[in-house]
Amino acid sequence: MTSSELGEFLRAHRARLRPADVGLATYGQRRVAGLRREEVAVLAGMNSDYYARLEQGHERHPSAQLLDAVCRALRLDAEARDHAHRLAGTAPADLAAHPCETVAPALRQLLDGYAHTPAFVLGPALDLLAANALAEALFSPFEKADNLARMTFLDPAAPAFFADWGRVAEATVAALRQSGGLTPRYPRLDALVRSLCAAGPEFGALWGSHRVRGKTHDVKELVHDDVGPLSLTYQSFDVRGAAGQQLVIYHAEPGSRSAEALTLLGTLAATARQSSPGPV
Numbered sequence: 001m002t003s004s005e006l007g008e009f010l011r012a013h014r015a016r017l018r019p020a021d022v023g024l025a026t027y028g029q030r031r032v033a034g035l036r037r038e039e040v041a042v043l044a045g046m047n048s049d050y051y052a053r054l055e056q057g058h059e060r061h062p063s064a065q066l067l068d069a070v071c072r073a074l075r076l077d078a079e080a081r082d083h084a085h086r087l088a089g090t091a092p093a094d095l096a097a098h099p100c101e102t103v104a105p106a107l108r109q110l111l112d113g114y115a116h117t118p119a120f121v122l123g124p125a126l127d128l129l130a131a132n133a134l135a136e137a138l139f140s141p142f143e144k145a146d147n148l149a150r151m152t153f154l155d156p157a158a159p160a161f162f163a164d165w166g167r168v169a170e171a172t173v174a175a176l177r178q179s180g181g182l183t184p185r186y187p188r189l190d191a192l193v194r195s196l197c198a199a200g201p202e203f204g205a206l207w208g209s210h211r212v213r214g215k216t217h218d219v220k221e222l223v224h225d226d227v228g229p230l231s232l233t234y235q236s237f238d239v240r241g242a243a244g245q246q247l248v249i250y251h252a253e254p255g256s257r258s259a260e261a262l263t264l265l266g267t268l269a270a271t272a273r274q275s276s277p278g279p280v
Contacts, residue, residue: 004057006087011055012210013074014040022075043073064090079178083212086181099123099183099244103130107239107247111135116266117251118232122148122215124179124244125189126172134262137269138250141225149176153196153203163221163229173206174213181212183244215246226268227261 015034019026024039037055041048046066053059054070062070067088071081085091103121111119111132118135120128126148131139139145141157152158152165152172162168179189196203215236222230232250239245252258 006084007055007057009084009087009210010040010070010074012208013076013080014055017075022073040070040073044069046070062088062090079214080212083178083181086184091181099186099188100242101127101129101188102242103245104242107242110247114249117249117262119247119249121239122236122246122248123188124183124186125149125192126176126179127188129245133269133273134266135250137265138222138224138230140269147192148172149192149196149203154199161222161224163223168220169202170206170211171213171215171218173203173209174211175215177207177210177212178214179244215248220250224261224265227265229258230261231256231258232262 014037015032017035019035019039022035022039022043024035024043030036037052038048041051044051044066046069050059051070054062064085067084067090068081071084076084082091101123107121108130111121111130114132114134116134118132118138120131120135123129128139128145128147131145136145139151141161142151142155143157144155145151149172152162152169159165176189176193179186180193183189193207197207215234217233217235220230220232220234222232224230230252232252234248234250237247237249239247252262
């Protein structure tokens with residue numbers, strides 16, 4: 001990452017705040033979106049020229065304490081604050097480990113042990129590195145289940161599969177932004193972002209917002225071609241010993257219509273495998 005990326009990040013978050021959000025009075029017409037640089041500097045307790053150099057990329061070595069003050073002034077949450085420190089090079093070195101793209105055999109066996117719920121492993125660029133049978137069945141409406149970001153923005157099945165496509169798209173880009181801080185100078189992620197920006201304006205607009213949010217837990221509202229609506233909760237876990245990998249497990253409320261639909265989906269997938277002329 002470079003200091004110019006830090007400047008873009010700070011500008012994007014400054015533009016989201018209004019004086020009333022931070023207890024400042026405003027007078028007359030404002031020519032800039034959000035707070036002025038001078039206002040952020042006052043809130044952070046620093047010289048306005050210094051803050052301007054941060055945004056312009058001229059100041060390349062802010063201290064961790066100074067950057068914390070800026071983050072507080074911009075009302076950044078914990079994930080956005082950590083991302084800012086990674087961009088500035090003030091995060092602990094162990095947070096920028098080289099990403100691992102190979103899934104260990106033991107983890108693959110663990111995935112297969114979740115017979116009644118979709119489970120899969122993601123890489124830092126949201127590549128689907130491994131998946132159990134039910135996860136493969138869940139993503140079967142897509143032409144190719146290889147990368148969650150590519151599937152969300154480029155696959156024609158996405159708008160129908162994701163009941164709230166806009167929310168999923170925003171969360172997907174925010175997760176990629178966080179990965180960019182966790183795994184700086186990662187060629188796979190850089191290439192993916194370039195290709196998605198070139199493919200259409202939707203991704204580029206969200207990427208330019210500099211929102212940061214990792215995959216932790218949330219509810220997914222899906223509509224599957226074979227079993228209809230699914231309301232699933234997911235939880236993600238960092239894979240120790242494999243930098244950048246996440247184990248993601250989807251879960252349906254026991255006894256719910258979604259649980260019944262998942263069971264049916266598993267049955268349909270198993271039947272299809274048994275009737276396939278190829279090896280099971």
